[in-house]
Amino acid sequence: MIAISKPVTGPEEIAAMSKVFDSGWLGLGATVQEFEEALKAYLGAKHVVAVNTGTSAIHLALAALKLKPGDEVIVPSITFGACVQSILQAGGTPVFAESRAEDLLLDVDDVERKLTSRTKAVMPVHYCGNPCDLERLRALGKAKGFVVVEDAAHALGSDYKGGKIGGTGKLVCFSFDPIKNITTGEGGAVATDDDALAEDMRRMRILGIDKETWRRYNNTRGYLYEITSDGFRYHMPNFCAAVGLVQMKKLPGFVARRREIAKRYDAAFKGLPGLMTLTVDYATVAPHIYIVRVDAARREAHMEALKAKGVATGVHYIANHIQPYFKPFVRTPLPVADRLWQEIMTIPLHCGMTDADVETVIGAVKGLFARQAA
Template identity: 35%
Template structure:
C-alpha cells in the first residue's frame, strides 16, 4: 500500500481532546459519570434544549427507541433497505417485522409514496434514514405519522449537524437517534445518543440503558424489566465533548470538499453523483454510483485498483433485504430496484475534514485513470 494512502474516512482528534481524555483516565472514574452528564448537556444545547441521553452506539439508540415506542411481536415498522444492517436488525431483535420500501435513486432516502402505500393496520412506526446526512422530507414524513397514528424513529446516524429548513435534525421531531462511530461526522470512539420528547421517555431510556435498574435508598435497587447494558463511559463522553465544539467546522469543511467534487465533475463525469441537497446537508459521506453494467467492469476490480493507486473506497451499503437473514423472511431480488442498484454500484470516495481540495483532485484524477486502465485491459 502506498505511503500516502488516502482512506475514505478518518476521524480528527486534536491534542486538546487527547489531553482531556488522559485527565479522565487519571481521575480514576472511567464509567458513566460527570463527563457523560456534561456531554448530554452539551448535546441538548446544540439541539435547542431537547432532552438527550447518550448510549454506547447508534444501534443501541435505535433498539432503545423502539422499546420506548413499545414496538414488539406482531408489529410492523416501515424502513429502508438501503442502510447499515443495524437499522433493520434492531426491529427483528424487538420481535417485530421490518417492512421495506424502495428509496430514491439519488438521495437514497425512503420513497414516501411507497411508505404511504405500505401502511397496514399492523404498522406501528416509520424508521427512515437521513442517508449520508441528506434529510428526508420531514414535513411529509411527520404528516404521514400524524395521519396514521405512527411513531417516527429517525435513524440520524449520518445526520448530526444536518438541518431541515434551517432546523437541526434532532432539534424537533419524535425519537431521533445519532451514532458517534469513528467514521461519523463526530465521534466518541464508539457511541450514540437518543433524543426523546417527554420526561417519562427520558426516564425509561435511563433505566433501559443500565439493565433496567432503578435505584432506591443508598445501596438498594430494583429491576422492573430486562434492559440492556448501553451506558456511555466518561472516556467516550470526553472525546465527544472535544468533537462537538468542532462539529460545525468539520461539517463546513465536508461541504467544501463535496462542492469541489461537484465542481470538478460538472462535466465528463463517469459516475452517477448523489443528490446534492443544500447548505443544510452535513455530508457524512460522498457515495456516487459506478455504472458497472454500462462500463463493463467489476466494482471489486475498480476498488482494488484504486487501492493500488493509494485511494481507499468503501461500499455503503449492500441492500439489506438481499442479506441472508432477510431472504429467510421472504424478501427477494427485484422488489426494490433502486436500493438494489445502489447496493451493486455504490462506491464511497474519500471525504473527511482533514482532506485538502488537492486530495479531491487526486481522487477524481485516479478514478479517471483507473477506468482508463480497465478499458484498456478489456
C-alpha cells in the same frame, strides 16, 4: 492510500480522557451529563440520552416503543444492517422499502404502499447526512398512527427546516463511532422531544434501574436501587463523553471542511460520463460520506482502478433484503434497491484529508471516467 473515512482526534481528546481516568470515575457520570447538555444545546433538543453505540441508540429507541410480536417497522433495504438487527432485537418485524435513486433517501411513496394496520414505526435514514422528507413522514405518522424513528447516524450537524436534525422529533438516533461526524471512540445518543420516552430510555439504558440520574450523576455510588422495567447495558461511559465534549467544539469546523470537500467533488464530477453524483444541498447538509453512482457492471473494475491510484473506495451499503438472515422478511420484490446497491461507490471524505488528497481523488476519478468514456 487515501482512506474513505478516518477519525480526526488530537492531544485535546487524550487530555480530556486522561482527566476522567484521574478522577477514578470511568463509567456513567457527570461527564456524560455534560456531553448530553452540550448535544442538547447544539441540536436544540429537549432531551438527549447518550449510549455506547449508534446501534444501541436505535435499539433503545425501538425498545422504548414496546413493540408487540407482529408489529411492523418499515426500513429502507439500503442501510446499515444495524437498523434491521435492532428492529428484530426490539421484537419487531422489518418491512423493507425502496430508496430513491437520486439521493438514496427512503422512498416515502413506497412507505405508503407498505403501510398496514400493524405498522408501528418507520425508520428514515438520513443518508450521507441528507435529511429525509420528515415533514411528510411525520404527517403520515400522525394520520396512520406510526412513530418516525430517525436514523441520524450520518446526520449530526445537518440542518432541517431552519433547525438541526435532532432538534425536533420523537426518536432521533445518532452514532459517534470512530468515523462519524464526531467520535466518542464508540458511542451514540437518542434525541427526543417526548418526556416519557426520555425517562424510559434513561432507565432502560442501564438495566432498567430507576432513579439513576441523581445517584450516578453525583459520582457517588448509591447502593440502593430499584429495577422497574427491562433494560440493557447501553450507557455511555464518562471517558467516551470526555472525547465527545472536545469533538463537539470541533464540530462546526468539521462540518465546514466536509462541506468544502463535497462541494469540490460535486463541481469536479459534474457531467462526467458514466458517473452520477447524488442530489444533496451542501448549504444545509453536513456530509458524512460521499457516494457516486456508476455502471453496476463496471463498479468492481472502477474500485480496483482507484485503489491502484491510492484512492480507497467502499460500498454503503449492500441491500439488506438480500442478506441471508433477513430474507424471510422479504414480502415484495425490491427492484430499485436490487439495482441501486450495485451502482453505489463511496469515495474518501473526512477531515483528515489535505487539499492535495482531495485533488488526488478528483484527478483519479476524472482520469478514470474520462478514459472509460473514450
